Amino acid sequence: MSDLYETQRAMRNMRKAAMQRGVIALLDVGSSKIACLVLRFDAPQDIGEPESGGPLAGQAAVRVIGAATTRSRGVRFGEIDAMAETERAIRTAVQAAQKMAQTRVDHVIACFSGAQPRSYGLAGEVEIGGEQVTELDVGRVLAACDMPDIGQGREVLHAQPVNFALDHRTGLSDPRGHSGRRLATDMHMLTVDAAAIHNLAYCIRRCDLELAGIASAAYVSGISSLVEDEQELGSACIDMGGGATGVSIFMKKHMIFADAVRLGGDHVTRDIAAGLQVPMAVAERIKTFHGGVHATGMDDREMIELSGNSGDWEKDRRQVSRTELIGIMRPRVEEILEDVRALLDAAGFEHLPSQQIVLTGGASQIPGLDGLAARVLGQNVRLGRPLRVQGLPQAATGAGFASVVGLALFAAQPQDEWWDFEVPQDRLGGRSFKRAIRWFRDNW
Amino acid sequence: MQQVNPPYVPPGRDPVRDAAEPRLEGQKLRFAHGHPAHPQTKNRPLAEPVIHRSTDHPQGHRPQPFAPLAPHAGAEAGAEAHPHLHLHDQLEAQAHPRPQPEPAAPRLSARRQMPLHADPAPRHVAVPRRDPAPSRLAYKLNRLWLRPAVRVTTRIGVPVFLVVLGLGAWLGDADRRAAIVGKYDQIRERIEHQPAFMVSLLKIEGASPEVDAAIRALAPVDLPASSFDIDLAAYRHQITRLDAVADARLVIRSGGTLEIAVTEREPVILWRTHAGIEMLDATGHRVASVVSRDVRADLPLIAGEGADRAVPEALSLLKAAGPLLPRIRGLQRMGERRWDIVLDREQRLMLPETDAVRALDRVLALDAAEDLLARDFTHLDLRNTDRPTIRLSEHALAQFRLISSAASETKP
Numbered sequence: 009m010s011d012l013y014e015t016q017r018a019m020r021n022m023r024k025a026a027m028q029r030g031v032i033a034l035l036d037v038g039s040s041k042i043a044c045l046v047l048r049f050d051a052p053q054d055i056g057e058p059e060s061g062g063p064l065a066g067q068a069a070v071r072v073i074g075a076a077t078t079r080s081r082g083v084r085f086g087e088i089d090a091m092a093e094t095e096r097a098i099r100t101a102v103q104a105a106q107k108m109a110q111t112r113v114d115h116v117i118a119c120f121s122g123a124q125p126r127s128y129g130l131a132g133e134v135e136i137g138g139e140q141v142t143e144l145d146v147g148r149v150l151a152a153c154d155m156p157d158i159g160q161g162r163e164v165l166h167a168q169p170v171n172f173a174l175d176h177r178t179g180l181s182d183p184r185g186h187s188g189r190r191l192a193t194d195m196h197m198l199t200v201d202a203a204a205i206h207n208l209a210y211c212i213r214r215c216d217l218e219l220a221g222i223a224s225a226a227y228v229s230g231i232s233s234l235v236e237d238e239q240e241l242g243s244a245c246i247d248m249g250g251g252a253t254g255v256s257i258f259m260k261k262h263m264i265f266a267d268a269v270r271l272g273g274d275h276v277t278r279d280i281a282a283g284l285q286v287p288m289a290v291a292e293r294i295k296t297f298h299g300g301v302h303a304t305g306m307d308d309r310e311m312i313e314l315s316g317n318s319g320d321w322e323k324d325r326r327q328v329s330r331t332e333l334i335g336i337m338r339p340r341v342e343e344i345l346e347d348v349r350a351l352l353d354a355a356g357f358e359h360l361p362s363q364q365i366v367l368t369g370g371a372s373q374i375p376g377l378d379g380l381a382a383r384v385l386g387q388n389v390r391l392g393r394p395l396r397v398q399g400l401p402q403a404a405t406g407a408g409f410a411s412v413v414g415l416a417l418f419a420a421q422p423q424d425e426w427w428d429f430e431v432p433q434d435r436l437g438g439r440s441f442k443r444a445i446r447w448f449r450d451n452w
Numbered sequence: 453m454q455q456v457n458p459p460y461v462p463p464g465r466d467p468v469r470d471a472a473e474p475r476l477e478g479q480k481l482r483f484a485h486g487h488p489a490h491p492q493t494k495n496r497p498l499a500e501p502v503i504h505r506s507t508d509h510p511q512g513h514r515p516q517p518f519a520p521l522a523p524h525a526g527a528e529a530g531a532e533a534h535p536h537l538h539l540h541d542q543l544e545a546q547a548h549p550r551p552q553p554e555p556a557a558p559r560l561s562a563r564r565q566m567p568l569h570a571d572p573a574p575r576h577v578a579v580p581r582r583d584p585a586p587s588r589l590a591y592k593l594n595r596l597w598l599r600p601a602v603r604v605t606t607r608i609g610v611p612v613f614l615v616v617l618g619l620g621a622w623l624g625d626a627d628r629r630a631a632i633v634g635k636y637d638q639i640r641e642r643i644e645h646q647p648a649f650m651v652s653l654l655k656i657e658g659a660s661p662e663v664d665a666a667i668r669a670l671a672p673v674d675l676p677a678s679s680f681d682i683d684l685a686a687y688r689h690q691i692t693r694l695d696a697v698a699d700a701r702l703v704i705r706s707g708g709t710l711e712i713a714v715t716e717r718e719p720v721i722l723w724r725t726h727a728g729i730e731m732l733d734a735t736g737h738r739v740a741s742v743v744s745r746d747v748r749a750d751l752p753l754i755a756g757e758g759a760d761r762a763v764p765e766a767l768s769l770l771k772a773a774g775p776l777l778p779r780i781r782g783l784q785r786m787g788e789r790r791w792d793i794v795l796d797r798e799q800r801l802m803l804p805e806t807d808a809v810r811a812l813d814r815v816l817a818l819d820a821a822e823d824l825l826a827r828d829f830t831h832l833d834l835r836n837t838d839r840p841t842i843r844l845s846e847h848a849l850a851q852f853r854l855i856s857s858a859a860s861e862t863k864p
Contacts, residue, residue: 078583079583081582081583093582096582096583096585096586097583097585099585099586099588099591100583100584100585100586102591103586103591103594103595106594106595106598107594110598111598112595112598112599215591216591216592216595
């Protein structure tokens with residue numbers, strides 16, 4: 009745990025270095041595409057002491073100066089499957105984005121959707137004895153949270169304080185400066201497969217880049233697709249990607265739950281390819297141009313030309329009606345939505361005051377999906393697109409870019425995490441030499 | 453249906469039987485019975501070549517002795533199986549069993565059996581191409597290129613360095629340098645010696661024959677010469693250094709004429725020195741020497757050290773002398789300060805250092821009033837303006853003493 013703390017702090021320092029440098033790359037390692045944005049911090053302010061928020065807040069003046077996307081290869085279910093292929097894809101995307109930005113990028117913040125995320129709610133409390141709450145007390149109470157058994161080979165991806173309570177008052181977003189006797193906190197912790205993180209870190213290191221942060225794709229698409237009151241009142245963001253569908257639930261502007269279904273748009277494509285006996289590329293094209301989930305009488309008459317390169321003239325010149333295509337797509341989409349529904353039920357989504365559901369991600373662009381989702385998930389369903397970031401190209405404003413745009417927001421206004429606060433000395437697992445160095449650094 | 457052409461069979465071999473019954477070389481061939489599909493082979497001599505064509509075999513009766521000849525044995529029969537479904541898809545489908553609304557893929561047209569002789573074009577085996585990606589080296593070079601320092605160095609530093617290095621290496625050889633300089637000189641000479649630039653005639657105006665000869669002797673080059681070779685400023689400087697020349701204008705006219713307009717100095721006075729007699733102009737500058745006074749009897753004469761520097765004053769004195777002129781033998785500069793006017797009859801007017809002309813006017817007035825200059829004296833000293841003094845000659849002095857003593861005797 010101390011090891012993880014040090015790793016994450018190292019990434020935070022890397023991010024500070026990137027901000028001082030002025031540019032940072034954002035990488036969305038998805039199953040169907042790998043997108044890369046190059047972000048420029050226009051007005052590098054003093055990172056040390058912001059007025060409000062966490063130690064890294066107030067970096068809002070960002071601008072996208074490079075954007076590139078490439079077809080993903082070697083990524084399945086949002087996890088890296090073939091390292092070399094993924095590395096090549098990352099190289100392609102990063103190089104193209106660098107070319108557009110006309111600058112060299114050394115630091116990268118990455119997100120991925122798979123690796124079996126699991127959410128934990130932690131609680132901790134500490135006595136502060138009637139004094140004002142300082143930042144050190146916040147670190148103490150965060151460190152006082154009892155660590156659940158996250159299992160072998162798991163790594164903590166996010167650990168965000170969601171709520172603070174001081175004596176009998178709860179719902180504090182920032183307890184610093186308040187006076188009280190007993191400080192308690194609720195923390196949301198997201199763990200993922202450690203191997204996935206290590207693979208990603210290895211791929212990025214092989215590309216001569218420094219990893220300056222990792223985020224969950226479900227989380228970052230939530231912060232880019234949900235508007236502020238949705239985040240405040242409670243809502244779920246469903247990021248329908250190519251190989252995995254991420255679910256994140258937001259409440260009071262904090263993510264309180266995240267999970268992923270290992271199903272996505274690629275499975276729909278595979279169903280079409282198998283059902284119509286066409287190559288995957290043709291199936292993807294048919295899905296994109298003619299796909300849908302609601303068949304009407306008009307669709308019986310709309311014939312879709314299939315093509316192929318099997319060499320069999322009769323096979324390559326078939327036609328199917330759009331109804332048949334919808335008949336193939338709809339069960340799979342329903343299955344995805346039902347799995348999402350199961351996740352939401354397990355998370356207790358129905359207890360939230362507002363139950364807005366926002367669909368985003370590349371696979372959410374199927375026409376009629378919102379109607380189908382409303383029948384499966386509940387009435388408050390809308391399609392979400394990412395927020396606008398300055399300089400974002402028009403081609404990258406679609407729903408498929410929700411997570412990478414969310415990464416931009418994540419980089420500009422990061423949420424406070426557990427490792428942003430100093431851990432009390434006795435928790436630091438301390439070798440005395442390290443502590444001496446720390447003392448020198450703090451006091452000189 | 454994929455049709456595979458039979459492999460090349462050397463004459464005398466039956467591919468079907470050879471494959472079915474691998475035999476040892478040299479073994480006697482035994483042909484038990486002909487294939488039912490080939491009734492005509494039953495009694496054929498063994499040496500005769502047997503070439504099978506695919507059209508020989510009706511569908512379904514084709515001998516299939518080994519697998520490669522019949523690649524799609526069950527293709528016609530088992531079309532319902534998903535041949536394109538990959539293993540992981542099937543695994544995935546098992547992992548996520550989905551409701552299967554369609555029992556089978558929609559098949560709008562039954563696949564007909566292709567006639568076997570309609571051999572389709574040979575299909576290229578589609579090797580899935582990898583997506584393009586920069587190689588590691590290309591990626592690293594690209595990132596290196598994005599460093600500003602590297603860009604500047606490569607775009608400016610390296611070309612400049614290479615050019616300097618190349619030029620330095622090339623010019624390091626002295627012969628090559630000399631060759632370049634020689635070539636340059638050659639071109640320059642060819643241009644300078646164009647007929648338009650040649651000067652062939654020297655025309656001198658306003659010079660006496662001696663000066664003319666001197667100027668011609670001073671010419672820096674032998675004519676005809678290129679006008680680039682004639683340094684007019686230096687030539688003019690040399691010409692004006694001649695004492696007789698006051699000024700000179702040098703112009704190269706079109707047509708190859710060097711025109712020199714000379715203004716000569718006008719001699720106005722003679723100056724006798726120990727070395728000889730010089731002619732001076734009005735400013736006191738030497739014009740020429742003369743052998744004797746008689747050569748220029750028309751010019752007045754001055755003498756004494758530093759007399760040339762006071763020529764203007766001497767001229768004004770001579771001008772003021774007026775009626776005295778016929779008597780003046782010359783002017784002598786005394787102690788480089790003042791003038792003496794030397795008259796005939798060994799008389800001498802000693803003029804003051806300043807206001808010499810006024811003193812002379814006063815002498816002339818005295819002369820007009822009292823006929824002073826006709827008196828017998830040797831020196832008339834005007835140096836002290838308050839008290840002009842006269843020095844009598846010895847004879848006059850004796851006369852004067854005689855007269856004055858007589859007067860003193862008669863007076864009492």
